[in-house]
Structures are given as structure tokens and as C-alpha cells.
Amino acid sequence: MYQFSGKLKTFSIALILIGFIGVAYSFFNAPTMEDAKEAIAHHSAHDSSHGESTSNGHSANTVVDDHHSNKTKSASETHDQSETHGAHNADEHAEHVLHQMKNRPWSAFYVALFFFLGISLLVLAFYAAQRVAQAGWSIVLFRVMEAITANLVPTSIVMLIIVVLSALHMNHMFPWMAEGTFDPSSENYDAIVDGKSWWMNVPGWTIRSIVYLILWNAYRWLIRKNSIKEDTANDSGKLYKFNYNSSVVFIFIFMITESMMSWDWIMGLDPHWFSTLFGWYVLASLLVSALTVIAFVTIYLRSKGVLPAVNDSHIHDLAKFMFGFSVFWTYLWFAQFMLIWYANIPEETTYFAARFNEYKLPFLAMVAMNFVFPVLLLLNSDFKSIPWFVVIGGIVILAGHYVDVFIMVMPATVGGQWAFGIPEISALLFFLGIFIYTVFSAFAKANPLPKGNPFLEESEHFHYYNIQHRGEGSADHH
Numbered sequence: 045m046y047q048f049s050g051k052l053k054t055f056s057i058a059l060i061l062i063g064f065i066g067v068a069y070s071f072f073n074a075p076t077m078e079d080a081k082e083a084i085a086h087h088s089a090h091d092s093s094h095g096e097s098t099s100n101g102h103s104a105n106t107v108v109d110d111h112h113s114n115k116t117k118s119a120s121e122t123h124d125q126s127e128t129h130g131a132h133n134a135d136e137h138a139e140h141v142l143h144q145m146k147n148r149p150w151s152a153f154y155v156a157l158f159f160f161l162g163i164s165l166l167v168l169a170f171y172a173a174q175r176v177a178q179a180g181w182s183i184v185l186f187r188v189m190e191a192i193t194a195n196l197v198p199t200s201i202v203m204l205i206i207v208v209l210s211a212l213h214m215n216h217m218f219p220w221m222a223e224g225t226f227d228p229s230s231e232n233y234d235a236i237v238d239g240k241s242w243w244m245n246v247p248g249w250t251i252r253s254i255v256y257l258i259l260w261n262a263y264r265w266l267i268r269k270n271s272i273k274e275d276t277a278n279d280s281g282k283l284y285k286f287n288y289n290s291s292v293v294f295i296f297i298f299m300i301t302e303s304m305m306s307w308d309w310i311m312g313l314d315p316h317w318f319s320t321l322f323g324w325y326v327l328a329s330l331l332v333s334a335l336t337v338i339a340f341v342t343i344y345l346r347s348k349g350v351l352p353a354v355n356d357s358h359i360h361d362l363a364k365f366m367f368g369f370s371v372f373w374t375y376l377w378f379a380q381f382m383l384i385w386y387a388n389i390p391e392e393t394t395y396f397a398a399r400f401n402e403y404k405l406p407f408l409a410m411v412a413m414n415f416v417f418p419v420l421l422l423l424n425s426d427f428k429s430i431p432w433f434v435v436i437g438g439i440v441i442l443a444g445h446y447v448d449v450f451i452m453v454m455p456a457t458v459g460g461q462w463a464f465g466i467p468e469i470s471a472l473l474f475f476l477g478i479f480i481y482t483v484f485s486a487f488a489k490a491n492p493l494p495k496g497n498p499f500l501e502e503s504e505h506f507h508y509y510n511i512q513h514r515g516e517g518s519a520d521h522h
Contacts, residue, residue, distance in 0.1 A: 046350040048488040052480065059477030066470020070149035077142055143216045144461040150215045151457040152467035154206065158309065159333070159449045160475040161199035166327070166334035168193040168264055169298050175267075175291040181361055183503035184353040186494045187487060188342050190271060192334075193264050194486035195479050200257045207253045211246050217457045220244050220315040236391075237315045244315060249308055256301045263294040274496030284498060302327055313456035317395045321380045326452075328373040332414070333445045335365045336438040341483065343431045350492050356429040357507035363428035366441060370418040377411070398455045403462070406447050413444030446472075 171189040174182045182189075210218055220237045224230030226245075228238075237244060270287050277283045303323030311322050319325070339362040345351045384392045399407050421437040422428055454462045494500060 046345065046348070046484075046488045046492055048484045052484060056477045056480035056484075059473045059480065061477075063470045063472070063474025063477055066466050067149065067153060067474055070152065070467035070470060075142060075145040077138060141459075141461065144458045147216055147457045148461060148463075149467045150217055151453055153471045154217065154457075155446075155450050155453050155468070156471035156475045157199060157202055157206065158453070159446055160195065160479055161203055162326070162330035162449075163334045163337050164193055164196040164199055165260055165298075165302075166330040167338060168196060168260065169295070169302075170331065170334060170338070172263070172267070172291040172294045172298070175288055176295055178288070178499065180499040180502035181358065181506045183494060183497050183499050184351065184506075185338065185342060185358060185362075186271065186497070187490055187492050188345065188351070189338060190268050190490070191483045191487035192337060192341060193268070194482045196261060196264050198478050198482055199475070200261055204254065204257055207250060211250045218312055218315075219456075220312065221246060234315075240315070243307075244312065249312070252304060252308055256305050259297055259301060263290065263297075266290060267294075271494060272490050274494060275491055277496055280496040280498070283496075310452050313453060314395060316391055319380055319384070319392075319395075321376055325373075325376045325380055328369060328376050329414075329445050329448050332366060332369045332373055333442055335362060335369060336441050338362060339366065339434055340438055343435060345487070345492075347431075353493060353504045355506065359431060359434060360425075360429040360507075363422055363434045363437070366434075366438065367418060367422040367428070370415060370422075370441065374411075374415040377414075398459075399451055402460045403451055403455060407451055410444055410447040410451055413440050414448060417441075417444070 167189050171186065171193065174186075174189075209215060210221065213221060213223075216222070219225075220234070220240075222232055224232035225234045226238050226241055227233055267287060267290060270283055270290075274280050274283050274287070306323045306326040310326060311318060339359065342351065342354060342362065343359065346354045381396060384396060417440045418437055421433070421440075428434065450468075497503075
């Protein structure tokens, strides 16, 4: 049995405390209207210094996503307005920028929360898929995956709190929740969002969010309990069949709720924009990250000697999944981008225009980190069996997909007022600490091997003959 070491436990608690202090500091260090005006002045100076290099005298940042009016104004239109309305517009713009600056700690926390929650959820989905496929190779990794899914519980609780606070208008992350959005008599009325009110309404959004979290955690609790029961069950075949059937039901529920969750929690930040590929795109991003985390935890536990049944072939197959789904993510990213670029419909292109103009460096770096680097590093079959090579590739993959989530959220919530500092680092440390504590605590509470699984022996000898035969062949050759 694995013992959760005191050093690792202390380290995880320290991360939680440091992260919590940083997050609290970010929230309490609230910006003022003076800070907003200073940011506008700095932004205007930056735009003017680059204005000559842009066509038609426009700056690179011509689109502003107003959380209250949802109207876009170019810099040239603002400058052309009469002096009568100039002061009023300046105040409105300053108020809008202030809301963006106040959104930053919320958004930084939300990005890290969604990233860790999504990883835990996709590990659960991958685990369920292994049960449904009756895969033999992955059985020795079941307890690793079960332990990782334990992180679904605390992240779901935090997400529930964020959902409730958002529904109570405690933040401005979701612009369609602003007062007057659905009221034709209000100056904040938005006809496009009002047309989606059958889906975009606070009660429906809140209820759906709660249902997602309940369904995911219900399956996680049930399958974990029954998986441990399998170890000592007298009639393990019956229990195995029940676990199989419940996993089939969960996969069906997951495929529906994952897409709906992506619409509600991410696409809802940009209420005018939509993409029919978005649910799949989010799935691919989180799945690559989930597979990478499985590989990381497996390599760590194997190095501690608690997973003796895990051999290089298991690591190799995890790396193959990391490589394969990196290519799949790239396909979906390019398909979504190419179709929107080719169609050139304004209400669709604004999504990428805002991200390319304001977030050019992370936007381009994210594509390189999520495609170019994994392909070059993991293309060679031999490299996939080398743990430290997989770790290097995995670090870049995880960083790249964190930036991917960052790019999904930040442009819609903070616009040009983004940075990577205390709010972002603190949120990452906070959820990383929770992840380490919950995962390794859960792993220590059960046998590292699912003794009652009928495919365990096959998994323990996975590729053993092929490896042995290849080794003998090499020896004979030399």
C-alpha cells in the first residue's frame, strides 16, 4: 500500500496556503477609476505609437467587447465623436475598463478552476471509456485514474460557489447576465442575446450547471466504491458487469453534458459568438491534458516503487495517446479557425480578431506548444517509452493547454487588461495544491492494483512478449 508522505502532504498544503493568500490579495487589491483611466492613457499612447503601421489609420485594437452594451467601437469612431459627447464617452469607456480590471482576479481564478476541473472530468471519462472498451492494457492504471478523479469533488464544490456568485451578479464575467440585457426598454437591451433567452437565462444556466456537477460526481462516487468492492467481492463478475453498464450510461451522459458545459461556462462568456465545433474543441484540449496528468502521476508513483506492474509499454501507450490527441486538437483548432476565417462573417470573426490583436503572443505560442512541440518530441516511437522525455513533452503540453483555456476566457472578460502575474500564478498554485493533496490521499486509501478485475493479468503482462522478443532479436542481430 502507498503511504502519502508527510513531505508531499506539507508541500501540497503550503501550495494551497500560498495560493489562497495570493488569490485573496488579488481580490482585495481592487482597482480604482484612476487606475482605469491610467490604463486607458497607457493603452492610447501605445496605440498612437503603432498607429502609422496599421491600415486606414486604425489601431490594432479596434474591437471593444462592452459588457453592458455589447457594442463595438473603433478607435477612429471614438475620436470622431463630437466634443459634447466626448466626456460622457470617456467616462463610459473608463467604467468599462474598470469592470475589466475588476474581472481579472475572477477570471484568473476561473481559468485555473476550469482547467483542473476539466482535467479531472476527462480522466473520469477516459477511465469510463476503458471500462466500456474492456481494454486490457490500462487495468494497472485504474487506481491512478480513480485517484485523479478524486480532485473532481473539491473543484466541483468551488465551481458550484462560482456559479452561485455569478448568478447573484457578484462578478461581470458573463455579460448576458447584466441588468437590462433582455429588457427592450433598457439602454442595455441586446437583441441578439434576447433571441437566445430560451437557453441563456440565469435560472436555466444555474440549474444546468448544478446538474452537470451532480451527475459527474455521482458516477465518480459509484464507480470508485464498486471498483474497490471488486477486490474482495465473491461474485466479482456480476459487479464487473454492473460497473460496465454504469460506465456505458455515463459515457452517454458525459458526451451530452460536456458539450452543454462548454456552451454555458466558456462560450457564454462571448454570448454573440458561437461555433458548432466548440464542444469537441474543449473536449480535445482537456483530454490531452488529462492523459498527460495520468502519465505524470503514473511515472511518479512508479518511481516510488508502488506500481511494479507498470512497464515501459504502459508509458509508451499513454504517450501515444498524448501524441494522437495533440494532433486531433490541432485538427479541430484549424477546422474551427479556417471555416470562420474563410466565411468572414463579422459576428464570427470577432472571436479570433480580439484574440489575435490583443493576445497575439500567447495565441501563437499556444498553437506551437500544443502541436509543433508534441509532434516533434513524441513522433519517434522509442522516445515514448522514456519517462523523462514524456515528462518534458507533458510539461509543454500542460502549459500550452492552460494557455488555451486562458485564451478562451480572458479576451471575453478582461479584454486588453490582461497579464500573467499574482492572480494567475496564485490560482494555479491553489488548485495544484488541492490536486496533489486529494489525488495522493485517494491513492493511499485503496490497493494500488484492482485485484478483482478479470483483465488484470493481461495488463500486468502487457506487451511483455513483444518487448522480450524485440530484445532477443536485437541481441541476435548484434
